[in-house]
Amino acid sequence: QVQLVESGGGLVQAGGSLRLSCAASGHTFSSYNMGWFRQAPGKEREFAATISRSGGSTYYADSVKGRFTISRDNAKNTVYLRMGSLKPEDTAVYYCAADRSIVVATTPDWYAYWGQGTQVTVSS
Numbered sequence: 001q002v003q004l005v006e007s008g009g010g011l012v013q014a015g016g017s018l019r020l021s022c023a024a025s026g027h028t029f030s031s032y033n034m035g036w037f038r039q040a041p042g043k044e045r046e047f048a049a050t051i052s053r054s055g056g057s058t059y060y061a062d063s064v065k066g067r068f069t070i071s072r073d074n075a076k077n078t079v080y081l082r083m084g085s086l087k088p089e090d091t092a093v094y095y096c097a098a099d100r101s102i103v104v105a106t107t108p109d110w111y112a113y114w115g116q117g118t119q120v121t122v123s124s
Helices: none
Strands: 004-007 010-013 018-024 033-039 046-051 058-060 068-073 078-083 092-099 118-123
Touching: 004 092, 018 033, 018 092, 018 118, 033 068, 033 078, 046 068, 046 078, 058 068, 078 092
Parallel strands: 010 118
Antiparallel strands: 004 018, 018 078, 033 046, 033 092, 046 058, 068 078, 092 118
């Protein structure tokens, strides 16, 4: 089992940048694929980015491709989401999630472990 704690959210103007971090407990972090999802008020949770165990494969939602970068440091048990060129429509609670399956999944149902979320608000 893994426990996840996100940090780094906040209020930023449109066009600005933020870096989210997700710290994982335990010493098997490198056995998990890691994902970032987000949920805006009144909307379903949606995929943003995911990264494989080794960090060798990454996938992005079309809505964030070219603006967001997911990365991980297995020595620090941490996954990051660098967000740039932020837009008001990026406003949401951002969650990191962990999954041990073979598939690097882009849907929330695949992920067994979730953090508590961190709020990102982008003002226009």
